Amino acid sequence: MRVIGVVIRRLIMKLVALTQRFMQGRYGTDKLNTAILLSGLAACVLSMFIRLPLLNWLLTMGSYVLMGWAIFRSLSRNTYKRYQENRKYLRFLERIKDREHKYFDCPRCRQPVRVPRGKGKISITCPKCGEKFVKKT
Ligand SMILES: [Zn+2]
Secondary structure (H helix, E strand, O other), X not given: OHHHHHHHHHHHHHHHHHHHHHHOOOOOOOHHHHHHHHHHHHHHHHHHHXXXXXXXXXXXXXXXXXXXXXXXXXXXXXXXXXXHHHHHHHHHHHHHHOOOEEEEEOOOOOOEEEEEOOOOEEEEEOOOOOOEEEEEO
């Protein structure tokens, strides 16, 4: 029994080392990947309960695409690009959660500008390029 335990432990350690070597230089996972995977799983589970053929097919395909995308991202060697995607996703989440401010992009330089919500129509001055634009908050 003890010998088998040692053999199994060595095998697991070897597998871990192989996986680590395979993942070297690859992106791995992040919050965006978790969200993609969870939506893929949700689509998969939902498709099991939906009998409408077209909707069922769409959900099944959608779940494959989402899971494939998550796998692609975690194996990707373009870590900079994946990191930027995750940053965009996190910023998007932050904007949704923020109930006290509204976000606009400057029409000239695309700089994101944050203004307090519920102030009616206001004139916004871009802090980066000085462009003035009017928006409803
Ligand atoms: Zn600007």
